[in-house]
Amino acid sequence: MVVTHDRLQQLKITVARLLEAAPDQLAAVLVVDNASRDGTGDWLAGRDDARLHVLRLGDNRGGAGGFAAGIEHALSRLSAGWIALMDDDARPEPGALAAFHAVARDRDTAYAGAVRYPSGDICEMNRPGLNPFARPRVLWATLTGGGRNGYQLDAAAYDDVALRDIDMGSFVGLFLPKTAIRAVGLPDPALFLYGDDVIYSLRLRKADVRILFDPALRFEHDCATYVPGQGAARIRPLWKAYYLFRNRLIMYRHAAGPLFWLFGPVLAAKWRLDARHYGADAPRFRRVWACAVEDGMRGRTGLRLDEVRALAD
Template sequence: MQPPADGQPFDPATATIAIVTYNRSALLTRLLDSITAMDPKPGHVVIVDNASSDNTTELVESYRDRLGTELVYRRLDTNTGGSGGFSEGMRVAYELGSTWIWVMDDDVEVMPDGLARMGAWAPRFKSIQGRRYDFDGSEFYWQYRIAERMGIPIPFAPSGFDASGYKEMNSGCFEGMFIHRDIVGQIGLPDPRFFIYWDDQTYGWLASRVTTSVIVNEFVLRRTREIKQWDMGIRHMNASSDAYRYYIMRNRAIIKRYYRAAGVYNPVLFGLGTTLTFGKELIRLLLVERTVRGTSNLFRGLSDGRKIAKDASWQPMPPLVAGD
């Protein structure tokens, strides 16, 4: 475990915002508008386009001279999912020499002082998660801790903050992860093989194994897309899709491979986590989406996951810098 921080003052010009987008130019417009209003601004904005078929390319180019910072646009040949997009966005930001990489989807807006708020914590920590407002302006609760051996979020982790203004976490969320290049160098890029789901949780877990990762009591983002959800008070359960249901179960096998590589895999506890995940998705179908259709995707994901678990050639993502 590294000690927190080198104590160096934060320079906004060394930060890069890395955005992944796919066929949502209207939402991307709102995000880019919010970046133009930021003070301070990052040194770079990297936009990774997952082969959108709408007017995303023309939209991005229209902001090149008015964003107020250097814009780097990468249009991919195929849709690599959020996982592939964030892996590419972080790669580009890292190769630009960025000290800090702030990743986010296209369905958020950045608070005008968001970068300053995150940067205030940069001298102390190297893996930082800010908070965000939900679509309706309410405070979004993010499950910032996982039960490691089960590989699932802890839904009852305390939501409040004490006077320190931060809490240690062992997870991650690509909707606002703020991470130092030193950590990216050690743990490598996000794994594009997830395609969607569990990728950011696993990446945050990897980061927490080499540095003190924290969620800070700073509201820096706001979601701009409304999602059907079951309101349970502080916590919400969002609607899903057949694709998500498939990857939620299939990608358990990728997490298992990472756990085995790290020497923390417990078959009984991890199996319990998989069972609980399956049960949660059934509840999501019944109570949020009001249907029983979609369970076949859960079983299909489990089946394809078994192939990943048996793949003798599988390896974790490599570090970007050589270890000691």
């Protein structure tokens, strides 16, 4: 399943790659079109392949809303037993789907693929990890200098053949069985974008659904976007920073439980320093940040997209 919005050239590559797979490896390709305005709808309508299905949404619901709508459609209309998730600029490498079918898969377990940039380097934004708040040794490694490397899988895991338990994965290269989806429901569409996949992964783990990282499930992500750890200075347009900050706080609440209240406010204050990257737009950045933090601390997700955009105007 592919969620797309105004990235037709990337979508063409992804759809072609998927349809190269044999029918016994991929029964259907569902493209969720998030109200694209770049000719995506016409291009999809012109495809002639019985395996290609299109769900056209009337408005842009972001990645979270697109995945929620697509998963529901795949289960109810396509009778999917497994759903592989990806963005429009991401696709399985040749042989990845064959690798999924090459071994017996536990239908109560989700599987996360190894995502790399086209250069072959590990895609940081899709690097899976463990929840440090649920694993004392991982928390200790994180706090004593490891940082993100303390809880995320290292390069050796990508080069290995062993499957590894994880708690946090992305919606690029995630293979979901319908039993797992039924255990926790759909992704939260109100999250719109950023962190919705990690939050969903944490929900899966809370419901005792196992998630295994499988390095044989190789995916390519041809993205140029926000890089984790580099702050909101990389966020354009500015309104997207609202979702980054708000969803980060919601994610940390899921991961940390009561411990969230010890460090959540500190992190929120630290993020405000990113205003220095915005020059004359710093007042607008602080307005976006303030609303995001208030909503994130309260767990509120009711702000509409037009209202979020207005914050940055």
